[in-house]
Amino acid sequence: MAPRPAPHVYRRLLGYLRPYRRLLVCGVSASLAAAAATSGYAWLVGPLLHAVLTGTPVVLGGFTLPGRQLLGVLPLLVVAMAAVKATAAFLQGGWMQRLGQRVMADLRAFLYARLLAQPPAFFEKQHSGELLTRFTADVPLVEFSVTQALSSYVRDGLQILALLVTCLLIDAKLFLVTFVVMPLTVLPVRSFARSLKKVANRSQTSLGALTALTAEQLQALPVVQAYGGTPRALEAFEAESERYLGQMRRSLFLRGAYSPTVEVMGIVGVALAVAWGARAISADPSLSGRLLSFLAAVLLLYQPVKSLSGTLSQVLIGLVAAERLFAVVDAPVPPDEGAEAGPLTRALTLEGLRATYADGREALRGVDLTVPAGARVALVGASGAGKTTLFSVLLGFLPPSGGTVGWDGTPLSQLKPSSVRARMAWVPQEPVLFSGSVRHNLLLGRPEATDTELWEALRLAHAEDFVGALPGGLDEPVGERGARLSGGQRQRLALARAFLCRPSVLLLDEPTSALDAQSEAAVGAGLAALMKGRTVLVIAHRLSTVRDADLIVVLDAGRVVEAGTHAELSARGGRYAQLLGEGAVAA
Numbered sequence: 311m312a313p314r315p316a317p318h319v320y321r322r323l324l325g326y327l328r329p330y331r332r333l334l335v336c337g338v339s340a341s342l343a344a345a346a347a348t349s350g351y352a353w354l355v356g357p358l359l360h361a362v363l364t365g366t367p368v369v370l371g372g373f374t375l376p377g378r379q380l381l382g383v384l385p386l387l388v389v390a391m392a393a394v395k396a397t398a399a400f401l402q403g404g405w406m407q408r409l410g411q412r413v414m415a416d417l418r419a420f421l422y423a424r425l426l427a428q429p430p431a432f433f434e435k436q437h438s439g440e441l442l443t444r445f446t447a448d449v450p451l452v453e454f455s456v457t458q459a460l461s462s463y464v465r466d467g468l469q470i471l472a473l474l475v476t477c478l479l480i481d482a483k484l485f486l487v488t489f490v491v492m493p494l495t496v497l498p499v500r501s502f503a504r505s506l507k508k509v510a511n512r513s514q515t516s517l518g519a520l521t522a523l524t525a526e527q528l529q530a531l532p533v534v535q536a537y538g539g540t541p542r543a544l545e546a547f548e549a550e551s552e553r554y555l556g557q558m559r560r561s562l563f564l565r566g567a568y569s570p571t572v573e574v575m576g577i578v579g580v581a582l583a584v585a586w587g588a589r590a591i592s593a594d595p596s597l598s599g600r601l602l603s604f605l606a607a608v609l610l611l612y613q614p615v616k617s618l619s620g621t622l623s624q625v626l627i628g629l630v631a632a633e634r635l636f637a638v639v640d641a642p643v644p645p646d647e648g649a650e651a652g653p654l655t656r657a658l659t660l661e662g663l664r665a666t667y668a669d670g671r672e673a674l675r676g677v678d679l680t681v682p683a684g685a686r687v688a689l690v691g692a693s694g695a696g697k698t699t700l701f702s703v704l705l706g707f708l709p710p711s712g713g714t715v716g717w718d719g720t721p722l723s724q725l726k727p728s729s730v731r732a733r734m735a736w737v738p739q740e741p742v743l744f745s746g747s748v749r750h751n752l753l754l755g756r757p758e759a760t761d762t763e764l765w766e767a768l769r770l771a772h773a774e775d776f777v778g779a780l781p782g783g784l785d786e787p788v789g790e791r792g793a794r795l796s797g798g799q800r801q802r803l804a805l806a807r808a809f810l811c812r813p814s815v816l817l818l819d820e821p822t823s824a825l826d827a828q829s830e831a832a833v834g835a836g837l838a839a840l841m842k843g844r845t846v847l848v849i850a851h852r853l854s855t856v857r858d859a860d861l862i863v864v865l866d867a868g869r870v871v872e873a874g875t876h877a878e879l880s881a882r883g884g885r886y887a888q889l890l891g892e893g894a895v896a897a
């Protein structure tokens with residue numbers, strides 16, 4: 311994606327505020343009150359101090375107060391102003407924080423929804439650990455740009471504006487002398503912004519790489535340990551961590567140097583004002599009250615200016631994070647539209663089907679195949695022949711690069727992908743379970759299923775006995791990726807999940823993992839029950855499955871090279887017979 315200028319990104323970020331306009335108006339109003347109270351201080355302090363010190367009367371809101379009487383009124387006024395300012399600041403902080411949190415929750419949910427709609431190819435390009443940093447590191451940075459920064463913009467910005475206007479009204483000439491240096495501050499701010507953006511981008515990328523590396527090593531830790539790879543894993547981690555620290559050091563240096571630079575420029579302005587003011591007072595002593603007010607306003611400017619300049623550097627980092635978030639959000643998502651697919655009643659027809667991966671590798675090179683409804687078709691072929699790719703195309707994960715797939719005669723491209731998936735159940739070779747309870751795992755395909763239905767599915771999958779024996783039954787946690795269950799138990803839960811979906815078409819990658827004889831028998835029985843009465847496409851690894859299939863399709867280098875029954879193909883002595891001989895299909 312072409313890089314966009316930061317203001318564009320910020321405007322887009324602020325677009326997320328739209329649903330919460332009322333909160334924004336409340337926050338800005340409270341900021342206005344706080345800014346007015348602060349300027350009030352400056353406005354009053356000069357004449358009041360002048361009156362107290364010299365005893366001359368002062369006119370306040372139409373009342374003429376004698377100088378001495380002010381000694382009683384002054385503390386009350388100061389307390390009243392402070393109370394207004396504190397209340398307004400409290401309300402403003404609360405409202406703006408709430409606003410920011412809501413916006414961030416929306417952005418996070420939007421980002422997640424976009425990720426969930428992406429096909430597997432998207433995740434091949436980016437490491438999942440790196441994508442996770444978008445949530446864990448980038449979102450909080452953006453959060454700052456919207457929550458605290460927005461509060462700071464409104465609060466400090468209004469305060470600065472109000473104090474500047476106060477200064478101008480107190481004495482226009484003094485104002486010009488003091489703030490003549492202001493335009494000069496633009497120069498360091500601009501070059502600072504450019505450098506900081508560059509460094510922030512690099513440090514976020516480096517943090518992403520660090521997270522990706524950590525996630526991968528931890529996920530595969532038993533293998534890393536078994537191969538004695540822990541020292542190398544630590545080395546790689548430390549190297550990446552060093553790179554990240556280097557970027558952070560640069561970023562912190564830039565941020566650290568920025569505020570003092572702006573401060574020094576401000577002090578130069580104040581010094582000019584004092585010099586000019588001192589000369590003016592020596593000519594006209596009545597100006598002293600005005601000068602005091604003016605200096606009070608300038609001093610009150612210090613805090614909001616400092617806060618705003620700190621905010622600016624954080625915002626720049628937040629914008630870099632926002633650009634990274636938007637890059638994910640803007641990645642095109644395949645549309646989920648088209649006619650609703652009904653249950654398969656006639657046939658699944660593949661005509662000249664081709665499929666090419668993003669790297670240009672053509673995995674299917676013109677597959678012709680008809681799977682009649684209710685038939686069991688076994689796919690066999692050497693490793694890399696294209697069996698899994700065929701499943702990916704049927705599931706809509708990989709768009710065909712040529713040819714068509716017909717669902718009862720309707721091209722798959724005209725059907726809504728999610729409705730086609732809802733008619734299928736896919737049981738991968740390695741069962742995929744999530745941390746959570748047995749129930750949580752089963753309900754994935756049909757969230758509304760009752761406990762009775764769950765037990766029925768478990769019975770059909772030959773998993774009823776072992777789930778019944780678990781202390782928590784359906785509520786028993788299965789651990790991360792089902793780590794607390796045996797391989798055979800995991801497989802049977804995956805089968806029960808497929809039962810619950812009541813699929814019309816079953817895509818099965820037959821499990822061949824080294825199960826002991828007893829659990830293999832249980833998994834086999836569950837599989838047989840699942841296949842009964844359904845249209846089944848099974849990547850077969852066992853002879854019993856192949857033998858029972860209505861049709862055996864032999865794939866080789868992305869093409870169907872043979873098709874027929876076990877008896878026909880065995881007798882032919884072609885590729886199928888060769889595969890049997892090589893043990894690609896085991897007894």
Ligand SMILES: Nc1ncnc2c1ncn2[C@@H]1O[C@H](COP(=O)(O)OP(=O)(O)OP(=O)(O)O)[C@@H](O)[C@H]1O
Nearest residue numbers: 667668669671673692693694695696697698699700
């Ligand atoms: N994501 C991918 N990107 C690029 N090429 C891929 C990808 N997945 C698979 N391939 C390639 O496509 C070809 C077919 O792979 P596929 O996984 O469909 O084979 P398979 O028959 O299922 O093999 P196995 O029995 O070993 O699982 C192989 O050459 C493989 O290297």
